[in-house]
Amino acid sequence: MFTTTVCAALSAAGLAIALLTAYRRRFRRATKIAALSLVPVGLAMAGLVKLGGKVGRATGDWATDLVFKPSVWGGFGVLAVAVVLWVAQRFAGERAKRKAGGGAAAPAAAPAASQPALGAGRGGKSRGSAPATTGRRGSGSGSGDEDFSDIEAILKKHGI
The missing domain is CATH 1.10.287 (Helix Hairpins)
Structure with missing residues (x-):
C-alpha cells in the first residue's frame, strides 16, 4: 500500500x-x-x-x-571441480586423437588443403614461391586484371 x-x-x-x-x-x-x-x-x-x-x-x-554458510562454498568448490574435469577431458580427447592419427597425418593434410589458396593450380607455381597476385599486377594479363583494366579506364576518363 x-x-x-x-x-x-x-x-x-x-x-x-x-x-x-x-x-x-x-x-x-x-x-x-x-x-x-x-x-x-x-x-x-x-x-x-x-x-x-x-x-x-x-x-x-x-x-x-x-x-556465512560453508555449504555454499562447498557448492562452488564442486562446480569448480566439474569445470576442471570438463576441460581436462577435452584436452585428453584431443591428445588421444593426435596419438591415434599418428604424427605425420596432421601435417600432410595441411599443405594439400592450402595449395589452392597459394596459387598452385594457376601456372604450376610451387608452394614455396610467392602468391600469384604479386607478379600479376604489372603484367596486364589474366582474369583478375580485367577488373583492373575497367577501373583504369574509368580513372583515365576522369583524368586521374
Missing part, C-alpha cells in the same frame, strides 16, 4: 513538471517528461515493484548465505 502511494506521488510530481514544461511551450520535452512520470505508477499497478523487492530480498539472502 505504501509503495503504491509513493509511486503515485512520484507520477503526480512528474506530471506537474510536464505541465509546467508544456506551459513554457516545450511540448516535445513535456511529452517526454509525462511519459517518464507515468512509469512508477505503471510499475506499481503491474506488480513489478513488489517483484523487484522480492528479487532484491532473494539476492540479499543468497549473498548472506554465500558469506
Whole structure:
C-alpha cells in the first residue's frame, strides 16, 4: 500500500513538471517528461515493484548465505571441480586423437588443403614461391586484371 502511494506521488510530481514544461511551450520535452512520470505508477499497478523487492530480498539472502554458510562454498568448490574435469577431458580427447592419427597425418593434410589458396593450380607455381597476385599486377594479363583494366579506364576518363 505504501509503495503504491509513493509511486503515485512520484507520477503526480512528474506530471506537474510536464505541465509546467508544456506551459513554457516545450511540448516535445513535456511529452517526454509525462511519459517518464507515468512509469512508477505503471510499475506499481503491474506488480513489478513488489517483484523487484522480492528479487532484491532473494539476492540479499543468497549473498548472506554465500558469506556465512560453508555449504555454499562447498557448492562452488564442486562446480569448480566439474569445470576442471570438463576441460581436462577435452584436452585428453584431443591428445588421444593426435596419438591415434599418428604424427605425420596432421601435417600432410595441411599443405594439400592450402595449395589452392597459394596459387598452385594457376601456372604450376610451387608452394614455396610467392602468391600469384604479386607478379600479376604489372603484367596486364589474366582474369583478375580485367577488373583492373575497367577501373583504369574509368580513372583515365576522369583524368586521374
